[in-house]
Amino acid sequence: MISTTIGYANTARTLASLSQQRATGELTLSSGDRQWKLYFFHGRLVYGTGSLHRVRRWYRAVKQHHPHLNADCVSQEEPWEYHLLSHHVAQNQLNAAQAQTVIKSSLEEVLFSLVSNPVMTSDWYSMQRFSLKDNAALSLLLSSSQVEQVLQRSQALWKQWKALELDALSPYRAPILRQAAPTDSSSISPLPDKLNPFLTGQHTLWDIAAHAQRPITVVTQFLLPWLQQGAIALEEIPDLPPPLRQVHCPTGTGGKKKRPVIACIDDSPTVGQVLAAILEPAGYRVVNIQDPLSGIATLVKHKPDLIFLDLVMPDTSGYNLCNFLRKTPTFQNTPIIILTSQDGILDRTRARLAGATDFLTKPPEPQTMINLVQSHLGSILPLN
Incomplete structure (x- = not known):
């Protein structure tokens, strides 16, 4: 591994250098909690992605260019987006240009996000992850000139974003309509009716721009007066759950590999979303239960292999529910992990007496959670 600190201009030179060296491996660029990964094979770019809204970006790119493509299956190999595209090319469902x-669509968005960070840490991992015998569609890889073209478009878009004084806004946030019109709406264009369904806090500015088939700058500038007067607010939203992870993408006759089921019993929907985002890419299926009392039937139906259980809930406590489950034959031997911010000795002792198997402190650290699950269920897929 080679690690350096670089600026954006050096990033462009780094990409050109990797191409000239016909390098194969993974370039990771980091700034704070943001991370971007660019994969290379013999100097050609395989795929580029970022840690923020990776799944949303995938669905957005596919829906925008090939809406009828099956985007819900992934390879266990990274980057899974590329391997799925490679599979579709090999099956003659797409050609290399498509x-x-x-x-390119995904890369342009990734690079737009990347250029907004003046200083980054660069880590290069040289690895022979891709090989000709494993991929029937290496013709879809991007040449250095194609990468440079995408980079130039991303940089031009970012310069326009800054010129419009939008750099304080994040296109990964979702607009939500707070009031029908701003206080002073005399000089502001009214919102088209077809835009209202996208102003519910469920769709990011990137999502809206892709749906409208307009540049992100145009969409955001149109909404800016509404944002400035508080009629529209921008909210953070989580990424979508990852697609179903399979050992092999289906060719039309194969079945899905059965995945262990993990139940999350927590009255907060955010906790369930976080667990799904961590565990589903590792090969598990997550069932979220917000109402523990009415959710018993859901538990019996799915018979989870492991249960995450919150301690503090509105209608019952995790202690009581854990004790109840241990008295139920179906769940007598099911691992029950207490997921809580109350992690004192008395809490642990009481939970143990109620039948808890293990503990995990909120908010969960992804790799710690995966390691804990694997210690009880075993590793079902190699982690990437």
Whole structure:
């Protein structure tokens, strides 16, 4: 591994250098809690992605360019987006040029996000992850000139974003309509009726721009007066759950590999979303239960292999529910992990007496959670 600190201009030179060296491996760029990964094979770009809204970006690119493509299955190999595109090319469901439109669309958004960070840490991992014998569609890889073109578009878009004084806004936030019109709406264009369904806090500015087939700058500038007067607010939203992870993408006749089921009993929907985002890419299926009392039937139906259980809930306590489950034959031997911010000795002792198997402190650290699950259920897929 080679680690350095670089600026954006050096990033462009780094990409050119990797191409000239015909390098194969993974370039990771980091700034704070943001991270971007660019994968290379013999100097050609395989795929580029970022840690923020990775799944939303995938669905957005596919829906925008190839809406009828099955986007819900992934390979266990990274980057899974590329391997799925490669699979569709090998099955003659896409040609290389069509697959490249998805790769370029994702890359342009990733690089737009990347250029907004003046200083980053760069880590290069040289690895032979891709090989000709494993991929029937290496013709979809991007050449250095194609990468440079996407980079130039991303940089031009970012310069326009800054010129419009939008750099304080994040296109990964979701607008939500607070009032029908701003206080002073005399000089503001009214919102089209077809835009209202996208102003519910469920769709990011990137999502709206892709749906409208307009540049992100145009969409955001149109909404800016409404934002400035508080009629529209921008809210953070989580990424979508990852697609179903399978050992092999289906060719039309194969079945899905059965995945262990993990139940999350917590009255907060956010906790369930976080667990799904962590565990589903590792090969598990997550069932979220917000109402523990009415959710018993859901538990019996799915018979989870492991249960995450919150201690503090409105209608019952985790202690009582854990004790109840241990008296139920179906769940007598099911691992029950207490997921809580109350992690004192008395809490642990009381939970143990109620039948808890283990503990995990909120908010969960992803790798710690995966390691804990694997200690009880075993590793079902190699982690990437």
